Amino acid sequence: MTSLKVHNSYTRQKELFTPITPGHVGMYVCGPTVSGESHLGHARPFITFDVIYRYLRYKGYKVRYVRNITDAGHFEEEGRQAEDKISKKAVIEKLEPMELVQKYTNLFHWAMNRFNNLEPSIEPTATGHIVEQIDMIEKILSAGYGYVVNGSVYFDVKKYAAAYPYGKLSGRKIEDLLETTRDLDGQDEKINKQDFALWKAAPPEHIMRWNSPWGEGFPGWHIECSAMSTKYLGEQFDIHGGGMDLMFPHHESEIAQSTICNHHTPARYWLHNNMITVNGKKMGKSYGNQIMLTQMFSGEHPLLSQAFSPMTIRFFILQTHYRSTLDFGNEALQAAEKGLKRLWDAYGELRQLDFDPSKNRNLELENTFYTACRELDESMDDDFNTAKVLAGLFTLVNHINSLKSGVLERDTMSAECYAFVKKQFSAYLEDILGLQDEHAAERGRLNQVLDLLIEIRREAKAKKDYATSDKIRNQLQRLGILMKDEKNGQVSYSFE
RNA sequence: GGUUCCGUGGCCGAGCGGCUAGGCAAAGCUCUGCAAAAGCUUCUACAGCGGUUCGAAUCCGCUCGGGACCUCCA
Incomplete structure (x- = not known):
């Protein structure tokens, strides 16, 4: 290290x-x-x-x-x-x-x-x-x-x-x-x-x-x-x-x-x-431009276009080096919200990725992963550059998604490498950056209900009863649950 | 006025002499019953003007612009 x-x-x-x-x-x-x-x-x-x-x-x-x-x-x-x-x-x-x-x-x-x-x-x-x-x-x-x-x-x-x-x-x-x-x-x-x-x-x-x-x-x-x-x-x-x-x-x-x-x-x-600014000016009492945390979470403030969750704010803050000013903006917060979701979705994929050591190992690919993981430590060691850490995690996200979509051939990574990536990703995302899954509480029994809906929808689709299958998906979307038909025939879902 | 920091693509932001981060947005394509997600591709910037250097967003000077602190302040 x-x-x-x-x-x-x-x-x-x-x-x-x-x-x-x-x-x-x-x-x-x-x-x-x-x-x-x-x-x-x-x-x-x-x-x-x-x-x-x-x-x-x-x-x-x-x-x-x-x-x-x-x-x-x-x-x-x-x-x-x-x-x-x-x-x-x-x-x-x-x-x-x-x-x-x-x-x-x-x-x-x-x-x-x-x-x-x-x-x-x-x-x-x-x-x-x-x-x-x-x-x-x-x-x-x-x-x-x-x-x-x-x-x-x-x-x-x-x-x-x-x-x-x-x-x-x-x-x-x-x-x-x-x-x-x-x-x-x-x-x-x-x-x-x-x-x-x-x-x-x-x-x-x-x-x-x-x-x-x-x-x-x-x-x-x-x-x-x-x-x-x-x-x-x-x-x-x-x-x-x-x-x-x-x-x-x-x-x-x-x-x-x-x-x-x-x-x-x-x-x-x-x-x-450094400070958080609003239109370039420090957020503070004297400027009357402060947004209370309760307002951030609820969205009730003239400057806010919507509510922003604690984790979105945390991610937003960590995307900038701590010694730089950070300018508040709805667009920037929304970008953080989406980026964070992408990060979590890929993390979910990573945990599900399987491997088959019997296949030919792609050493080049392994090397890419190892390098990216090592750079996370280097970034943090360089005066806690969390912005760089996040960028590093996103390059991992890209590789993970490529494995998932088949752009990169899966099953070519050794179990050892896979375990290392998984460990590093989790260590950085959860232990060091302190991000947590804001939907964890919603999972649990809900997952089983969703599995049931997926099953019903699958049957409807098999009968080309798209009215029913779309109804399930659309209604769920209204509840903030995105159902996705994957390429491989699997169905996945994520929370908005 | 004194001290000090900064100006990066549509937005937010890394970088601190060579290898042109990253996220979001936008456009096209692939996949798909349709979506969504994802992947691929495109858009490739460093306030301006000089200088140093083989080479500068990165160093130096000047100009313009914006902050912060000097009072409570995260």
């Missing part, structure tokens, strides 16, 4: 992946902020890193995959709006923050499930790690890189930058950051504008609040990831992942915090997925 290379955002280079502890990988991925519903854009990192997680396991690594739930601190605005409304209308409809958090956490898990994302090894919550975050802040204070103002604690970026390469990950220079003229909350409390909050004193109307050495408040955004990654993966771990839009300030701040506490950068490899 070839060796894995990954694009490290920290060095901006493709590097050979070498875990700190041989055979083991620690991976931290920034999880969702559960203050609202997830949209299509949110699906990308979780599918991307799910495939990375799966591939690392496929390569034999023991992986500890930590993905947090951000359930504290950032509801400031929402909280305030809610407070305003409440103060106007009285107090009755007040939402308990944890109620909100629970609701959206459940919804998030539901979506992850539908995408067939494996569960992370640990899914820590920010609210469950207030103590660890306070500890870390105290460490930073005693190291002299933080300061307290009015019950809030800030990180002294300027001092840090004098000693460490601040801005390396995001390619930012501290002087440039001084240029920024934004009125941020608490800006007047900071010594320098580029300082960021480690802990914020809670104003009276702020609902989520905890006791701390500096008074009642809540943790800053960046500290939770530093605290939780350190706790579960150690002072330095292998992979840190997330969306590109988190590089600054989030990941840059994480690096600063961890460097002060643990004396080195938290992660060796920083992996960032």
Whole structure:
């Protein structure tokens, strides 16, 4: 097997992946902020890193995959709006923050499930790690890189930058950051504008609040990831992942915090997925162009021409390299839907292909298969190029269909080769890319019913009673089941 | 304004110096009672202009166009 290379955002280079502890990988991925519903854009990192997680396991690594739930601190605005409304209308409809958090956490898990994302090894919550975050802040204070103002604690970026390469990950220079003229909350409390909050004193109307050495408040955004990654993966771990839009300030701040506490950068490899765009613009709240996952699945959105299944979306996302932007479009999604179906149909064929080793082996054909299979590994090893993997699978699809249709002579492949192809195809389609048969639940007893219909139809056709045979096929099609008369006289069916 | 990325055929997208991915769409053919599926074939592109090179979608420069980040953001 070839060796894995990954694009490290920290060095901006493709590097050979070498875990700190041989055979083991620690991976931290920034999880969702559960203050609202997830949209299509949110699906990308979780599918991307799910495939990375799966591939690392496929390569034999023991992986500890930590993905947090951000359930504290950032509801400031929402909280305030809610407070305003409440103060106007009285107090009755007040939402308990944890109620909100629970609701959206459940919804998030539901979506992850539908995408067939494996569960992370640990899914820590920010609210469950207030103590660890306070500890870390105290460490930073005693190291002299933080300061307290009015019950809030800030990180002294300027001092840090004098000693460490601040801005390396995001390619930012501290002087440039001084240029920024934004009125941020608490800006007047900071010594320098580029300082960021480690802990914020809670104003009276702020609902989520905890006791701390500096008074009642809540943790800053960046500290939770530093605290939780350190706790579960150690002072330095292998992979840190997330969306590109988190590089600054989030990941840059994480690096600063961890460097002060643990004396080195938290992660060796920083992996960032690119954005999903709509008409070239990033999907996001500020553009008002986001499509919620529930809407994707139901088709209820002005931008959607139809509903798209979780697997179609997964396939759609994997058809592009994770570091490229992916433009949303109905046509593209429809193409993904059809392509995915083709893939599954061929996979079904592959599993049914028989072989007869007694016939002359077509070594050239075997070689084609072996090469195509080997290239799958090479593509994944090249910074997880799932687009190339899919292209590779489609060349296999073409060969499989050729065997089926007789363009390539069947029964000329050795059992050994056949088994290998079958194993690779299944490993990639199901285990690594994590695609699953969305109609599996419909099969089972339905298959037996269909077999009966096929039998009846066969009898009708034998009597040239095409009215009956067409009726069966047409009615089934209306139910989303395609019945196909194969060349060899067999009848097959597939689900739309 | 600063930093940075990108412009590939009707659409979506790989590629990162030579071997002109792939999916979808379109057209023709084969197969078929008719379909569907599949196979075969066709359409063969790299924003523009220069330069480097035996050779560039791929490297360099300029021009045009579009993003992303600098604020919460996947």
